Amino acid sequence: MALEVKKNKAILKEIVTVEEAEPLFEWFLKVKKPEVDMTECSHIHTAVLQLFMIFKPKLILPKDEGLKLWLIGF
Amino acid sequence: MNNSLLEQFIIESKEYLQKIGEILIKLEEEGSSKELLNELFRLVHTLKGNSGLFDFPAMTKLLHASEDLMNRLRDGSLEYTSEIADILLEAMDTISQMIDEIEASGELQPSTNETAFEKASFIRNFLSEGKDSLKKVKKRVEKIEDQPTEVKSYDYLVIPEDTRMLMVRALFEGKPVRILQFSPEEECFYKGDDPFLLVRNTPNILWGRYYLRERIEDIETLDIYKCITNFDVVAIAEDSVLKEHFQYVLDQIEIIIPSISQLIIPKGDRNGGPVYEDFVEEFTEMLKKGDKGILKNSLRALKELTAPNLYVSSCLRWIELLIDYLPDSMVYIEGLLRSIKTFEPPRFGEVQKTYEIKPEVTEKSMTIPKEVLRVFEEQKKVLEKISSVSQELKEGILKSVFLSLENALTASKNSELLERLKQKNTIEDIRSFIEECLSLKVEEYRKPEKVEKVEKAKKVECVEKEEKVSEVAEKPSTTKVLKVDETKIDRLMNLIGELVVTKNSLLYLSRKVDTEYELVTFSKEMKQYYSVINKIAEEMQDAIMQVRMIPVSTVFQRFPRLVRYISKKLGKKVKLIIEGEETEADKNVVEALADPFIHLVRNSLDHGIEPPEERIAKGKPEIGTIILRAKQEADRVVIQVEDDGRGIDPQKVKQKAYEKGLISEEELEKLKDEEALNLIFLPGFSTKEVSSELSGRGVGMDVVRSMVDRYNGTVSVTSVKDKGTTITLSLPLSMAVSHVMLVEAANQKYGIPMDTIIETVRIKKEEIHVFKGVQTTSLRGKVIPILFLNDLLELGVPPVTTEDGEYAVLVLNIKNEMAGIVVDKFLGTADIILKPLPGFMADITLFSGTAIMGDGSVLLVINPKELIEWR
Numbered sequence: 001m002a003l004e005v006k007k008n009k010a011i012l013k014e015i016v017t018v019e020e021a022e023p024l025f026e027w028f029l030k031v032k033k034p035e036v037d038m039t040e041c042s043h044i045h046t047a048v049l050q051l052f053m054i055f056k057p058k059l060i061l062p063k064d065e066g067l068k069l070w071l072i073g074f
Numbered sequence: 075m076n077n078s079l080l081e082q083f084i085i086e087s088k089e090y091l092q093k094i095g096e097i098l099i100k101l102e103e104e105g106s107s108k109e110l111l112n113e114l115f116r117l118v119h120t121l122k123g124n125s126g127l128f129d130f131p132a133m134t135k136l137l138h139a140s141e142d143l144m145n146r147l148r149d150g151s152l153e154y155t156s157e158i159a160d161i162l163l164e165a166m167d168t169i170s171q172m173i174d175e176i177e178a179s180g181e182l183q184p185s186t187n188e189t190a191f192e193k194a195s196f197i198r199n200f201l202s203e204g205k206d207s208l209k210k211v212k213k214r215v216e217k218i219e220d221q222p223t224e225v226k227s228y229d230y231l232v233i234p235e236d237t238r239m240l241m242v243r244a245l246f247e248g249k250p251v252r253i254l255q256f257s258p259e260e261e262c263f264y265k266g267d268d269p270f271l272l273v274r275n276t277p278n279i280l281w282g283r284y285y286l287r288e289r290i291e292d293i294e295t296l297d298i299y300k301c302i303t304n305f306d307v308v309a310i311a312e313d314s315v316l317k318e319h320f321q322y323v324l325d326q327i328e329i330i331i332p333s334i335s336q337l338i339i340p341k342g343d344r345n346g347g348p349v350y351e352d353f354v355e356e357f358t359e360m361l362k363k364g365d366k367g368i369l370k371n372s373l374r375a376l377k378e379l380t381a382p383n384l385y386v387s388s389c390l391r392w393i394e395l396l397i398d399y400l401p402d403s404m405v406y407i408e409g410l411l412r413s414i415k416t417f418e419p420p421r422f423g424e425v426q427k428t429y430e431i432k433p434e435v436t437e438k439s440m441t442i443p444k445e446v447l448r449v450f451e452e453q454k455k456v457l458e459k460i461s462s463v464s465q466e467l468k469e470g471i472l473k474s475v476f477l478s479l480e481n482a483l484t485a486s487k488n489s490e491l492l493e494r495l496k497q498k499n500t501i502e503d504i505r506s507f508i509e510e511c512l513s514l515k516v517e518e519y520r521k522p523e524k525v526e527k528v529e530k531a532k533k534v535e536c537v538e539k540e541e542k543v544s545e546v547a548e549k550p551s552t553t554k555v556l557k558v559d560e561t562k563i564d565r566l567m568n569l570i571g572e573l574v575v576t577k578n579s580l581l582y583l584s585r586k587v588d589t590e591y592e593l594v595t596f597s598k599e600m601k602q603y604y605s606v607i608n609k610i611a612e613e614m615q616d617a618i619m620q621v622r623m624i625p626v627s628t629v630f631q632r633f634p635r636l637v638r639y640i641s642k643k644l645g646k647k648v649k650l651i652i653e654g655e656e657t658e659a660d661k662n663v664v665e666a667l668a669d670p671f672i673h674l675v676r677n678s679l680d681h682g683i684e685p686p687e688e689r690i691a692k693g694k695p696e697i698g699t700i701i702l703r704a705k706q707e708a709d710r711v712v713i714q715v716e717d718d719g720r721g722i723d724p725q726k727v728k729q730k731a732y733e734k735g736l737i738s739e740e741e742l743e744k745l746k747d748e749e750a751l752n753l754i755f756l757p758g759f760s761t762k763e764v765s766s767e768l769s770g771r772g773v774g775m776d777v778v779r780s781m782v783d784r785y786n787g788t789v790s791v792t793s794v795k796d797k798g799t800t801i802t803l804s805l806p807l808s809m810a811v812s813h814v815m816l817v818e819a820a821n822q823k824y825g826i827p828m829d830t831i832i833e834t835v836r837i838k839k840e841e842i843h844v845f846k847g848v849q850t851t852s853l854r855g856k857v858i859p860i861l862f863l864n865d866l867l868e869l870g871v872p873p874v875t876t877e878d879g880e881y882a883v884l885v886l887n888i889k890n891e892m893a894g895i896v897v898d899k900f901l902g903t904a905d906i907i908l909k910p911l912p913g914f915m916a917d918i919t920l921f922s923g924t925a926i927m928g929d930g931s932v933l934l935v936i937n938p939k940e941l942i943e944w945r
Contacts, residue, residue: 018263018299025298046270047263050303053286054293066274074237074281 002041008033010057012041012048021047028055038062038071080176083124085557087173090121094166096631098159103638106147106154115144119325121169126322130182132190133172138321139197140165145324146201161200165193228253228330230337235388237281237308238337239395245334245458246399250312253330256305257287258323263299272323273305277315281308333458335422338396338406340388343381344417350376350386354411361400361407369397389414405509447512449482454508460501472501479508560661563621570615571907575926577611578904580604582929619660619808626704626713627655629668633675633702640679647686647697648679657704659711660808666785667713667805670778674715674801675700677775682719682799692796694718710787710804718798722791724750731759751791755779778803783939786812786827786922812908814925814935816901817884819863820871824897825906825925825935832887834900836880851894853885860894866941867920874898886938893942908935 003020004011005027012020028034034057038044042064044052052059052071061068097114101107122137140162146152168190175182230238233253241251254276258269273282288302309316313329320327353376360369373394380387389410396403396410405422413420453475460471476495483492491511498504581604588597630652641648659667683689683698690696703714724747731753732742745753753759757776782789787805806829814825815834841851842860849860860883862873873896875881883894906925911918922937 018268021298025296029293043271043274045263045268046258046301046303047298049270049284050286050301051298053284053303054290054296070270070274070282070284073283074234 007031009035009037011037012044014040014042016041016044016048018045018047021045021051024048025051028057034058036060038067042067077180080128080180081559082557083128084173084177085559086124087121087169089557090117091166091170091173093117094121095163098163098166101154102156102159103634108148111144111148111154115141115148115325118144123322130172130176132182132187132194133169136165136168136190136194136197139194139201141324142317143197143201161197165197168193228255228332228336230332230339231341232283232306233281233308233337235341235391238339239392240280241308241332242334242337242395243398244310245332245337246402249310251332252309252311252313252316253332254305254307254309254316254320255328255330256307256320256323257326257328258301258303258305259326260300260302262301262323267323269301269303269305269323272320273307275319276307276309276311277319278310279307280310282306331455333455334406335409338392338410338420338422340385340392340410340413340420342383342385342388344385350414354415358408358411361404364400366397366400370394373397385417386414389420446482449478450508450511453478454505454512457501457505457508468501472504475504479504563618566618567622568907570611570618573611574615574905575907577604577607578927579929580607622661622808623658624661624664625656625658626664626667626711627652629664629671630655630702630704632668633671636672636675637679637700640676641683644679645685646679646683648683649697649699651699651701652703653701654704655702657706657711658807659706659805663711663785663805663807666781667803670781670789670803671702671713671715673775673778674803675702678715678717678719678799682717682721684720688720706807707804709807711807713803713805714800716798716800721795721797721799722751722754722793723795724748724793727751727753727759731756734759748792751793754791755789786829812906812925812935813903814906814933815884815903816933817863817882817897818899818901819867819873819897820869821898822869823901823927823931823933824863825904825933826884826886826895826938827922827935828903830886830888830938832885832892835883835885835894836876836878837883837894837896838878838880839875842881851883853892853894856892858885858892858894860896861942862896864896864898866895888938888942895938895941906933906935 002013002016003023004013005023008031010024010027028051034055036052036057037060039060039062041062044067059071061071094114094117097110097117101110101114104110118137118141122134122141125134125137143152143158143162147154147158152158168186172182172186172190175186233241244251256269256273258267262269270284273284276282282305284303284305286302287304290296316327316329317324353372357369357372360372373390377387377390377394380390393407393410396407400407406420409420409422412418456471456475460468476498479495480492483495495504495507498507580600584597584600584604587593587600633652634650637648637650678700683700684692684694686696689698699718701714701716703716705712728737728742728745728750731737731750732739736753736756736759737745754775755778759776779789782803782805785805787803789801789803791799791801793799812825813828815828815831817824817826835853837851837860842849843851845857850857851860852858863869864871864873873881881896882898882900883896884900886893886895904927906927908923908925910916910923911921919940920937921934923935925933925935927933
């Protein structure tokens with residue numbers, strides 16, 4: 001599973017596909033201060049990226065430099 | 075073929091190809107319209123996308139090339155000409171052929187593949203020639219001049235300063251710098267696309283950003299599978315490379331070519347910091363000497379004194395970069411220096427004195443009209459791109475730039491600059507000349523508020539676009555359209571036909587149970603069940619019938635082109651009006667209409683509508699009118715062709731018919747005008763000679779008549795001399811199931827279509843009288859001829875009367891005349907599926923076909939019209 005959901009923290013790993021968007025969305029709706037750990041994540045699908053823009057969770061940035069650059073801005 | 079996806083692809087492709095063909099013709103007729111071009115592009119794009127699902131590389135390649143060509147048409151860099159129309163039509167013909175081959179065998183013939191590849195590379199060549207040849211470049215430049223408002227505006231400030239600096243460096247080094255805006259379609263997730271992944275993999279990406287293009291109103295109802303993210307990317311790559319990468323979403327991207335001056339935007343706090351005027355003076359002096367080292371040192375000293383968030387600091391950073399590209403960057407440095415003094419946004423080229431401009435020019439404060447400046451701007455852009463092309467092309471482009479400038483200056487009657495232009499002959503010379511001219515009068519263009527306006531306007535446009543997109547996307551959810559292979563519907567139709575017939579056997583059975591086995595109650599129950607089944611079958615039949623209904627517009631569509639073509643050829647002016655094209659009828663009926671209809675319209679054009687001069691002489695409007703009208707009347711579809719031409723002269727028709735021996739002298743005297751008009755439908759009447767002498771109708775009218783007859787329709791004509799003619803065709807809405815009356819003659823059953831029967835009566839032998847050798851009877855005061863079916867069919871058996879000595883007579887309406895047909899017995903009515911007579915029997919027009927009855931027997935269905943003529 002590329003998505004692991006804990007109480008206030010979601011952990012994204014490797015490649016996060018569009019299938020993960022729905023559970024993540026449900027989780028975002030429930031959690032007040034969401035935190036997403038992306039340390040081991042290398043790519044997120046656009047649908048997930050959209051959720052990040054909408055819910056603006058606190059991000060633990062990925063090791064993947066390419067993705068990190070996109071998340072923090074070039 | 076058992077691949078349902080492929081089947082679907084074939085069905086859809088055919089539909090797309092038809093639409094594409096229509097649009098291509100429409101474009102040629104109506105001139106290029108942005109809407110049509112967009113639609114065209116969308117269709118080809120979808121087709122290409124679909125073809126990519128299968129392994130038909132030649133097809134995808136040809137479609138891709140066509141798509142690129144259409145894109146060029148769409149963005150206005152190529153004009154739609156008949157040459158391009160030919161290329162595209164041919165390409166679509168090839169695709170059509172490929173689809174047919176795939177449908178037939180599931181694969182493509184090697185020769186077709188080859189043709190497709192050839193055509194694709196032909197289009198590619200055409201495109202690259204169109205891009206590079208001197209002629210086309212000139213054309214393109216002229217085009218841009220024509221539409222100065224279409225200059226793209228992009229908010230360059232969203233790009234961080236350091237990225238913009240990298241872009242400017244790349245531009246000075248002659249590298250291709252592009253900004254790509256990608257707005258993925260909303261439903262792309264459903265297609266398995268991940269736009270973010272596509273963007274991340276952009277070749278030579280320098281910078282990127284993403285943002286939501288829509289506001290989220292209610293988070294609870296958010297559709298997470300709708301893509302609302304847009305991307306901006308900066309890449310150091312040629313258009314072709316980017317287009318290749320984004321090849322499947324070309325309609326969703328926009329590529330912007332930024333210029334150096336657009337990217338140099340100093341930004342920061344305008345307050346505070348030391349006084350810079352002295353620095354500017356000093357620095358300007360140093361610039362003249364052009365020692366880069368000294369310039370840089372001087373800059374650094376000041377930079378250290380200035381907080382990095384200040385506006386001035388930003389200007390200094392830009393100047394530091396630009397020093398590396400002296401002397402080319404001179405204009406920009408000077409602009410920035412002025413901006414440091416004034417804190418106004420820099421205007422590059424707003425130079426009072428530059429090291430190159432000759433004093434006398436500036437002293438006169440020469441002005442150049444705005445339009446000319448625009449030409450210069452465009453040519454400057456052309457020159458900026460010149461580094462990426464080959465040497466031979468460079469010369470061509472240079473020549474074109476030179477000519478454009480020369481033309482602009484000649485037009486503005488600026489002989490002085492013209493003279494100076496003529497002395498320039500290298501790219502560098504011309505480039506600096508352009509810069510110089512652009513600096514002459516800059517107040518007139520690129521005012522900041524103007525840019526803002528454009529941006530606002532663009533934003534509005536975007537919103538509208540999005541709304542449109544969502545509208546389109548929503549439609550399918552409200553009315554889902556299912557595309558089904560025609561043969562499947564035909565099969566359903568046949569099956570329901572069989573069911574209708576089979577259910578009839580229940581009725582036979584119930585009668586048999588009653589009469590032979592005397593089980594009255596059982597028979598009654600059977601009848602009850604029969605009525606239920608009957609009802610369901612009828613409803614089902616009706617439902618399937620609905621499925622087969624198509625609008626007559628499918629036939630009408632071809633007429634605008636036909637009318638335009640023929641009227642042009644005949645030198646006549648004709649306006650075509652189409653009414654009620656949404657009227658629906660059975661597919662077969664609509665298809666059957668096509669041929670007779672072409673005859674009728676052609677006749678109207680050829681013989682009906684007069685040449686303009688004749689019309690004017692008659693006091694009619696110069697432009698003739700032809701109206702194609704369709705409407706539904708009860709269970710028939712009525713189609714009319716009406717013209718306001720010269721009409722048909724009944725006297726001449728009668729005379730001609732008499733001369734041809736088609737009517738007797740008596741008829742010649744007696745025939746009323748309306749009746750006379752119907753003579754034109756007689757087979758012998760239709761000869762070329764007649765029609766041309768009459769200058770009226772006649773050609774192929776009997777063909778129309780026989781076609782209509784075949785489909786159980788009627789045709790009539792009304793005409794007023796010099797006012798016009800109306801021809802009305804009436805056809806059944808559907809012809810799958812026929813309602814017939816069953817009769818018996820000489821122990822054999824026959825069917826007679828119900829729609830020709832007026833009534834059934836019984837007539838006593840004595841009531842039949844012979845007048846002039848014709849047997850007649852009087853029915854409610856009207857004399858009608860009496861014919862015997864046994865005689866007509868030459869059955870060789872005398873007719874039978876009932877016990878009361880009465881004949882069973884069917885009163886038929888045949889071509890608006892009543893006639894009584896004597897049969898042996900009436901057997902009730904039945905719904906039958908009429909099957910045409912097969913093989914060599916098809917020539918026997920006396921019978922319109924056969925049907926299998928519920929008891930398994932074969933029923934011959936008589937064609938009453940033929941029956942009368944048969945005698």
